[in-house]
Amino acid sequence: MPDRFMSILLVEDDAKDVKLTLHALQSEKLCNQIDIARDGEEALDYIFCRGQYAGRSADSPPRLVLLDLKLPKVDGLEVLRAIKSDPRTKPIPVVILTSSKEESDVVAGYQLGANAYIQKPVDFEHFRDVVKRLGLFWLVVNEPPPPKAFQSG
Amino acid sequence: MDMKHLSRYAWRPYVVAITVVAAAAALRVWPLHSLGVSLAWLTFYPAVMVAALYGGTSAALLGTFLSCLAVLFVLPLFVHQPFIKDSTDWLGLAVFFATCTLISGIAEATRRAQARENQAMAERDRFFTLSLDLLCVAGFDGYFKRLNPIWERVTGWTTEELLSKPFLEFVHPEDREATILEVQNQQRGEAVLSFKNRYQCKDGSYRWLSWKSIPVEEESLMYGTARDITESRKEEEKTERLNAELGRRTAELEVSNKELEAFTYSVSHDLRAPLRHIDGFSKLLMDAHSSELTEEARDYVATIRESTKEMSQLVDDLLNLARIGRRELSLQVTGLKTLVEEVVSNLKARSASRAMEWKVQPLPFVECDPSLMKQVLINLLSNAVKFSRQRELAVIEVGSFQQDNQPVIFVRDNGVGFDMKYVDKLFAVFQRLHRQEDFEGTGIGLAIVHRIIQKHGGRVWAEGELNKGAVFYFTLGSPAKTDSKDSAAGGAYAGQVHEYSSGRG
Numbered sequence: 004m005p006d007r008f009m010s011i012l013l014v015e016d017d018a019k020d021v022k023l024t025l026h027a028l029q030s031e032k033l034c035n036q037i038d039i040a041r042d043g044e045e046a047l048d049y050i051f052c053r054g055q056y057a058g059r060s061a062d063s064p065p066r067l068v069l070l071d072l073k074l075p076k077v078d079g080l081e082v083l084r085a086i087k088s089d090p091r092t093k094p095i096p097v098v099i100l101t102s103s104k105e106e107s108d109v110v111a112g113y114q115l116g117a118n119a120y121i122q123k124p125v126d127f128e129h130f131r132d133v134v135k136r137l138g139l140f141w142l143v144v145n146e147p148p149p150p151k152a153f154q155s156g
Numbered sequence: 157m158d159m160k161h162l163s164r165y166a167w168r169p170y171v172v173a174i175t176v177v178a179a180a181a182a183l184r185v186w187p188l189h190s191l192g193v194s195l196a197w198l199t200f201y202p203a204v205m206v207a208a209l210y211g212g213t214s215a216a217l218l219g220t221f222l223s224c225l226a227v228l229f230v231l232p233l234f235v236h237q238p239f240i241k242d243s244t245d246w247l248g249l250a251v252f253f254a255t256c257t258l259i260s261g262i263a264e265a266t267r268r269a270q271a272r273e274n275q276a277m278a279e280r281d282r283f284f285t286l287s288l289d290l291l292c293v294a295g296f297d298g299y300f301k302r303l304n305p306i307w308e309r310v311t312g313w314t315t316e317e318l319l320s321k322p323f324l325e326f327v328h329p330e331d332r333e334a335t336i337l338e339v340q341n342q343q344r345g346e347a348v349l350s351f352k353n354r355y356q357c358k359d360g361s362y363r364w365l366s367w368k369s370i371p372v373e374e375e376s377l378m379y380g381t382a383r384d385i386t387e388s389r390k391e392e393e394k395t396e397r398l399n400a401e402l403g404r405r406t407a408e409l410e411v412s413n414k415e416l417e418a419f420t421y422s423v424s425h426d427l428r429a430p431l432r433h434i435d436g437f438s439k440l441l442m443d444a445h446s447s448e449l450t451e452e453a454r455d456y457v458a459t460i461r462e463s464t465k466e467m468s469q470l471v472d473d474l475l476n477l478a479r480i481g482r483r484e485l486s487l488q489v490t491g492l493k494t495l496v497e498e499v500v501s502n503l504k505a506r507s508a509s510r511a512m513e514w515k516v517q518p519l520p521f522v523e524c525d526p527s528l529m530k531q532v533l534i535n536l537l538s539n540a541v542k543f544s545r546q547r548e549l550a551v552i553e554v555g556s557f558q559q560d561n562q563p564v565i566f567v568r569d570n571g572v573g574f575d576m577k578y579v580d581k582l583f584a585v586f587q588r589l590h591r592q593e594d595f596e597g598t599g600i601g602l603a604i605v606h607r608i609i610q611k612h613g614g615r616v617w618a619e620g621e622l623n624k625g626a627v628f629y630f631t632l633g634s635p636a637k638t639d640s641k642d643s644a645a646g647g648a649y650a651g652q653v654h655e656y657s658s659g660r661g
Binding site for chain 1: 420421424425426428429431432433435436437438439440464465468479
């Protein structure tokens, strides 16, 4: 049974991609809440509980962030940098889930502290499989960072 | 300096000595007869001096000696009494002897100094005349005082013309101010170590001169040496122009490279997204609404998904091709045999159901970028696998031979081959010699092979015959310089060989 902290933040600007990703994630019933940010700024507001998310409790960080790179306003790498350079959010697992595997993106992603880098496969069955395994690993197999991990620094 | 000259020179002092002493003795005996034996040495002092002056040391010494003999033994015969009678006379002789020896010494020293100076002068003059650089002595008054002959050759003016006007008049108007400044510096005692100006020639043209000059203030003179650097200056200007041009082109290339990078980046992100959506929603349609679709509609959807996959492969291949173009080679000596075996075992696994015979001959170690080389082998070998799939037993051979002192690697198959009249199209992007339903593909694989081989400075070419098979050859690095163009020794198909040299865009 997923606990109440089992939420995923999906950062994705493309509505069709949101639909497909949600479809893939929900078909496996891995978590009970998927929040969606449609641009980099919204993602940062969500994570740092400000702006339209000012009411959100900082005590319940998402268990996983699925981050697209090409985003309006603040791009994905900037979002990643912000998350990984703040001790309060650094432990949140961030998986880059994007269209391209341009070497420069992969390099920058890992240098900024991404926990994984995944290119979205064009083949939908393949994509669904990847998302399923991704969810299984990060939400079930992986030991999440305990609350203490977010207080350090 | 012949022997005659030497002997004449050698005899001269003695002739001089004997002559002057004889003259002195004669003077002493006849015009000065009235003096008697007093002032015995009167005429002999000048005689020795003359001998020293004209004959040098040896003449002076001989003259001294002969003078003593004359006074002691010859003159007494004419005045009928001895000149040397008492100790005073002997003292006179001693004084004469000592004085004259001293004179000889001084004469010699003077003569030598003079000779040295003359020689130094002559040497300086010789070098001055000989110099390839322009040498000059110029006054603080602005006029040349002395010029070496090369001035005439370089400027076309005669020396007289150059001396007749202030030198500033020959200087290019634009360089005059700077030249005046340099002259003023020299008037203050500073040397000029590096200065360039233009001098006008008689034909109106200008020559660039590079100067070095030192002033001698007490003489109000400047000693200068200049070199004609017109030619090297021209070369320099040309090089500068070429460098500027090169810089401009490099900048342009960098800009277009950046644009290309931005383009491929955008393609790699944005072109794939719609494909993903088409495939995703087609699949969802099939999953959720399959029962509502007719057989025909389901077939259409399957076709849509098929096309999406093809396009996705195309985008990947194109991006791959673009990336190879941008990529720097990281060369290392690589064993091709190992690389081929890796690729072969991979391909074997993927076509396990087929009857295939692999013949991998020993292959050389070559200097290449191993990951790109692997890409070449993957493309060539998977082509061989693909185009031989209609054979009951596909035979694929990889080997090498020496040609023009460098190894040629080849991949041969017994597949469908191709008609040599289409060989031109083989390595071009998007060119395919088979229908998509016969052999799937994007038409980029061989273009990638060509690009990689080209980056290695090698060449790639192919031979084929319809329904018999194909051979692909490649080399790495430029061939040794020989004219022999013996057609690929290991080639299976004689005749026309088409080459794609590394120079091909």
